[in-house]
Amino acid sequence: xxxxxxxxxxxxxxxxxxxxxxxxxxxVENARQLIISIQNLHESNYVYLGSSSVSESSFGYMLxxxxxxxxxxxxxxxxxxxxxGQVAVIRLIRNG
Numbered sequence: 001x002x003x004x005x006x007x008x009x010x011x012x013x014x015x016x017x018x019x020x021x022x023x024x025x026x027x028v029e030n031a032r033q034l035i036i037s038i039q040n041l042h043e044s045n046y047v048y049l050g051s052s053s054v055s056e057s058s059f060g061y062m063l064x065x066x067x068x069x070x071x072x073x074x075x076x077x078x079x080x081x082x083x084x085g086q087v088a089v090i091r092l093i094r095n096g
Contacts, residue, residue, distance in 0.1 A: 005095070006093055006094070006095060007093070007094055007095070008091065008092065008093045008094075009091075009092055010041075010089055010090070010091060010092075011081075011089070011090050011092050012083075012087050012088075012089050013047060013081050013082055013083040013087065013088045013089070013090060014082065014083055014087055015082055015083060015084075015085055015086070016082065017052055017053070017054050017080040017081070017082055018080060018081055018082070019052075019078060019079075019080055020036065020038065020049075020079045020080060020081050020092060021034055021036060021073060021077065021078050021079045021094070034072070034073045034074075034077075034094060034095060035070070035071075035072050035073075035094065035095050036070070036071055036073060036079065036092070036093070036094045037068060037069070037070040037092075037093045037094070038063065038068065038069045038070075038081070038090050038091070038092055038093075039063075039066070039067070039068045039069075039090060039091040040063040040064065040065055040066060040067050040068075040088060040090055041066075041088075041089045041090060041091055042065050042083070042087075042088040042089055043065055044065055045065065045083055045084050045085075045086055045087070045088040046062055046063060046064060046065070046083075046084040046088070047062070047063040047081055047082070047083060047084070047088050047090055048061070048062055048063075048081065048082050048084065049061040049062075049063065049069060049079060049080070049081050050079075050080060051078070051080060052078065052080050054080045054081065054082055055082065056082070056084055056085065063090075
């Protein structure tokens with residue numbers, strides 16, 4: 001699949017890990033890089049990012065309310081997110 005520009009969406013995170021990345025293999029180029037940006041839109045809840053086992057006590061990165069996280073991910077790298085015991089809304093932008 002060829003790059004089709006940016007995709008954006010609002011995602012409601014719960015205390016259960018949600019996959020935030022997409023892994024695609026391009027028939028011609030074999031793989032592609034994913035650029036992802038996440039903004040925590042919640043006024044008071046934190047967002048925790050990490051592996052499929054991300055939790056409030058085991059995470060790679062914690063987003064404060066209003067904070068933005070950006071990363072360049074390689075093929076097959078997955079990023080998961082959760083809200084801090086409640087729901088948290090994020091704005092997700094990634095290349096499509």
